Amino acid sequence: MANILLTSKCTRSCPYCFAEREMTDSPDEVMSWENLVYLADFLAASGEKSVSLLGGEPTLHPHFVDYVLYLVERNFNVNVFTNGIMSPSRLTELKDYLGALSADRLRFVCNLNNPRQTEEPESQTKKIHEFLSAMGSWTQPGFNIYRVDFDLEFIFEFVQRYGMKRRLRLGLAHPVPGTSSMHIKPQEMGEVIERLFSYRPLLERFQLDFGPDCGFPICKFTDEQLGWLYRSGGGDLRFECNSAIDITPDMSVYACFPLSKLYRKSIFEFDNIGQIAEFYSGIHKKIRKEVPGIYPECDGCIQMSKGICSGGGSCQLVNRFTDEDIVRLSGN
Amino acid sequence: MAIVIFKATEACNARCAYCDVVHDKNAITGKMPYELLELFFVRINDYLLERPENTMEITWHGGEPLLLGPAYFAKALEFQQKHCAKTQDKIIHHVQSNLTLFNSSFTPIFKKLGLKSFGTSYDPFTDLRGLGESLDANLYRRKFIASARLAEREGFTWGMIYVVTKLSLDRALDIFRFLVNLNPWGAVMFNTIHLRDDTLSHLAITPEEFADFLGAIFPMWWKNRWRLPSVEPFRMLVDSLVMGQRSLICCDSGDCHKTHFGLAPDGKFFQCGRSMEWDLLDFGSIFDRGFTDVLEDSRKVKLRERTELLAQTDCKGCELWDDCHGGCPLEGWRTSGSFMSRTRMCQSKKDFIKKYFEPTVNGVASPKKTAIDCPASIPCAPA
């Protein structure tokens, strides 16, 4: 799966944003048409059927609607990771031009913050509601856990009110190596998982599936929890760090936001996505040779040796290195 | 294969600065009488009957052969059909012309003679070639280009000889591009200027300068040979040094004594065209002897001995012997006053191969079955 970053701009300031560095360091760039066509060719030649649009905030791109329609015309299924905060005119465009697309060709993942726990201007909250009113049936809720006392209850209300897709994209706020960004520390994983499973009755009542994103270690789940995860996820349960490839407006590539400064390459150095994935897989193996996992017991863990669990995300592993090691690992 | 450089006239409408013919006060500017023309074909027939394995190439030369007019060529065809009924399928006609006089009236007879292409010559940047006594170069160019275009429309192709002089040396690539852009399908041959004496020494070039001129062009030709016409001497060297297939021109073959003849408008036999222009090696009149008799002339025999002698003396052990054979005997004469000497131009070949050819083709200088994609020398005109 490839993530195309349409722009580095964003309208929000999430306290846990692990893309902040990418957005701060990059100039105000937007993906050009020429590059998009190139990427569509590149991904099609690689056999990809789906593409994700990210940012910053992808809907800020001046040609956002055109790009989505173009990618659909190129026979891609399009996933858009959005905060839902957009101007009224942009929302009207979405309704007018994307409203006819079926929900299996176009999907939004709307990153929602708990209004009580994450302070946001009221105007932004209002816009999210307006977005969900219009595009709710194309949208699945997304949530990033960045504090152990996270609260999910508001999500159920949103799903119910706006007819959202009943699958929750649940992510962990990842550390950005070398910074003090808010994130869940390895020693907090158990507590987070316990709290997550306290929502089981609500998840079942609202028939809301969820799939844990990368970074969760399998050892912190009980067998019962794993069984329930397996059933609710339709049998698809992974604990690997399998980072998607991110492609920036200037056609740089890297694997996962938090590691955007490590081994950054140009897409023109590769012939297909498979080569890129292989390259970064090699990098991640290099990282794990030095630090097998986020816990000492990851070293020698059977689940790791079988490839069932990666021992946490690579970003969490790199975060354990000192600055020197990061320079060493960065490939510079 | 035998080749006769056939000058039915030495008259010319051009006055090229380095031409020995037009500056020769003794040049024969009338046409060869029909009586002689007819005898010519009788002699050809005799030769081909005596040597049934041979062909005879008649290269109409001059002067300017188109000054003869279509009717003259028609007469030649008539004589050929009359006297060479059984051998004319072995007679091949070529025309070496400045093309400025070509018009549609030539087309029918040339087609009947089996002519498909012309050999010609052109210089884009100097005023060394011009028409009339005033050597009008602009007029020459206008007429040449218009006539060449007409010839193409009439279904002929043309190949180019470019004579390299001192004035050419600093524009090698421009000259090359100009010629291949003007005529993408015709072969190009670069020849060094050959001067009988020092009268035009300001145009003369050294062997080294000729090598450098070729060397300025060769890498570009080599890289793009798939889309460029055949260029001599490049193609010959590639065939020989890379492909192991030799097809040498007269100067390099060492065989010119048995393949070449020249015939002047007055019926006098010469060794070749250049020998005619330099008034060297004449073998008497066609009235008195035929081609076979000329081949047995003692001076022809001497030229054969030259090849054997050089192999044992001046050229002994030379790695390029098989591609050069001591060069043109007339050039040898120019160098030392003796036909038995080798040419001084062999140095240009050596320099070119060492400095440019071998480095460019990555040292592939030994016979090897490498596919060299190179268009044929003069392909048919495009439809």
Place this chain on the structure above:
Amino acid sequence: MSLRKLICPYDPSLIGDFCNREIAVQVDSPSLVCEAAGAVVNSANSLLCVILDSVDPVCAVSFEDQWKGIPILLMAPSVGEFRNVASVLPSLKKLNLRVCLPASNDNIRDVRILSSVGVHCSIMFEGGNVDWDALSDLMTYALLARVFHATIDPFDYISRHYNSLTHLNWGGAFLDDPEKYFHLDKEKNVALSSSEALAKQFIGRIDDVEKTESPEVQRRCDAWSLNFLENRVCATCDGFKLCMGRFLPKNGKADGCSAFFSEMIEIFGDLKAVKEKSSKEEVWRL
């Protein structure tokens, strides 16, 4: 003089005056496309194409199902936003149609987009302001893109007709080749290119031009020779065989044109292994 193909405005009586000619007929309204095509087909002539001159962008043209099978060259000033093009694409792609646009930067971009979604296009560039870098990018895309896309003229035309041992006048991709096409007005006056027809620069009536084998026609066909007669910079350009001097700027100094055409020839070298003619190619070609 070999019979040229004719490009003429839609006028039934004009078309009816010709016999056994291949005719491209011009209309300026979509509603006339079928009628014009029918007029040629039902006459004693054959239809080369219908040229639809549109003042509207592509997205605003109403494409009709009845146009199916008619070879159409749509001359439009621009494409319009993709969001609007997307809605006409299903109709557009069913047709035997090529979109022809003038070479502005936006259009160079949009031609690539259209081609990538299966619409055959042409980009028209002449002397004057040409962004050679942008065109060069487009050319690379047209000739070397890794994924199948619809053709882009003149690059496709050039690649199909290119012969390393001849000159190529690819004006034929835009019906601008005096060796192949005559542009007529309603009075049967002949112009040798579309821009000359527009400017009413005619050389005579077609009957006279063809009967007398007008020397003006031959002069125009041979006009490229002037580069050699006048020793213009084009005569020694690596890209001459593809350009034939038509892009020489008025100041006589070669700019990006030389690099552009030289690069194109290099690409043909890379593509020397024969390009398969797709049996699925249904769009008519010049």
